[in-house]
Amino acid sequence: MKLVLALLLAAVLAFSAHALQAESVLAMNPEETFETPEQLRRYEAMINDLRCVVCQNQSVAESNVDLARDLRRITRDMILAGATDAEIKKFMTDRYGDFVLYNPPLKPITYLLWGAPVILLLVGAITMVTVVGRRSGEVTDDDEGMGDNA
Amino acid sequence: MKSLKYLLPAIAFLVLVVFFYRGLFLDPRIVPSPLIGKPAPAFELEDLREPGKTVAMSDMLGQPAVLNVWATWCAGCRQEHPFLMQLARSGEVPLYGMNYRDERPLALDWLRRLGDPYVTVAYDPEGNGSLDWGVYGSPETFLMDPQGIIVYKHLGPLGPKVWETEFRPRIAAMQGAGQ
Numbered sequence: 001m002k003l004v005l006a007l008l009l010a011a012v013l014a015f016s017a018h019a020l021q022a023e024s025v026l027a028m029n030p031e032e033t034f035e036t037p038e039q040l041r042r043y044e045a046m047i048n049d050l051r052c053v054v055c056q057n058q059s060v061a062e063s064n065v066d067l068a069r070d071l072r073r074i075t076r077d078m079i080l081a082g083a084t085d086a087e088i089k090k091f092m093t094d095r096y097g098d099f100v101l102y103n104p105p106l107k108p109i110t111y112l113l114w115g116a117p118v119i120l121l122l123v124g125a126i127t128m129v130t131v132v133g134r135r136s137g138e139v140t141d142d143d144e145g146m147g148d149n150a
Numbered sequence: 151m152k153s154l155k156y157l158l159p160a161i162a163f164l165v166l167v168v169f170f171y172r173g174l175f176l177d178p179r180i181v182p183s184p185l186i187g188k189p190a191p192a193f194e195l196e197d198l199r200e201p202g203k204t205v206a207m208s209d210m211l212g213q214p215a216v217l218n219v220w221a222t223w224c225a226g227c228r229q230e231h232p233f234l235m236q237l238a239r240s241g242e243v244p245l246y247g248m249n250y251r252d253e254r255p256l257a258l259d260w261l262r263r264l265g266d267p268y269v270t271v272a273y274d275p276e277g278n279g280s281l282d283w284g285v286y287g288s289p290e291t292f293l294m295d296p297q298g299i300i301v302y303k304h305l306g307p308l309g310p311k312v313w314e315t316e317f318r319p320r321i322a323a324m325q326g327a328g329q
Contacts, residue, residue, distance in 0.1 A: 053181055053286040054286050054287060056178060056179075066251060066277065067277070067281075067286055070276075070277055070281060074281075093184060094184060095184070095185075095281065095282065095283075095284035096181065096183075096184070096284050096286065097181060097182055097183065097184040097284075098184075099181045099182070
């Protein structure tokens with residue numbers, strides 16, 4: 001009985017692995033037909049940096065949606081035609097806006113977005129310094145301090 | 151000072167609540183189009199109904215015009231279709247269609263069964279024309295002024311409410327400016 005179960009499980013696993021592989025092959029459409037490894041590298045970097053506007057939480061590289069497939073094809077064609085990364089990004093943002101970029105440009109509307117990590121880090125650091133500073137001052141009458149609120 | 155220590159987290163929490171509450175009513179599918187206020191991208195596509203004939207963006211110039219991007223596989227398009235028919239009957243504004251990633255026999259059958267509200271329909275099976283318009287979901291409906299500047303874009307099924315609040319005032323403003 002155990003053996004049968006184990007075999008069944010193995011079969012299921014093998015099948016799903018196969019299905020996953022088939023899917024990733026599909027996702028790679030259109031086939032990369034690049035002349036240099038550098039072009040392939042740029043292609044992969046670009047499609048991983050573009051958001052699929054239909055599925056939103058996937059990149060153009062990951063998505064199987066028709067639009068993502070077309071954007072991969074366009075990216076490939078533009079790279080083969082000698083377009084720079086900036087030109088490709090402009091082509092995309094002219095149509096879909098900055099939303100299509102996973103790496104949005106620094107401009108007034110995104111200052112808060114880019115600044116937030118620094119601001120949060122500063123707030124955290126200031127909080128830590130003040131709290132730790134106060135605690136270390138209280139070190140001698142620590143138990144008294146703890147009992148303060150009781 | 152002590153009360154501030156307890157108040158601050160509560161204030162931070164309230165601020166978060168406000169943002170989250172607002173987020174409940176936002177539709178993440180709506181991506182602001184960079185095309186608003188810009189000239190409508192040119193296209194030349196085959197006529198859906200008359201193969202061999204060309205439909206071009208320039209056909210829509212000279213008056214306020216509406217371009218509706220639709221497909222037979224799109225549920226929202228089916229939902230808005232009765233309103234498009236009503237709009238076409240009213241003659242308020244010429245309604246052009248762009249058939250998006252679809253198959254001609256299916257699209258023609260759809261128009262035969264449900265009615266045909268469009269002046270002309272551009273046939274875009276590969277999505278080449280709609281790509282330049284930044285179409286990513288259908289239905290999408292664009293409003294253009296007589297010079298072909300895109301004034302407004304609506305994502306999702308069109309209905310009387312959106313028409314009343316977003317389209318009609320803008321069309322009226324254009325007509326007012328033209329006189």
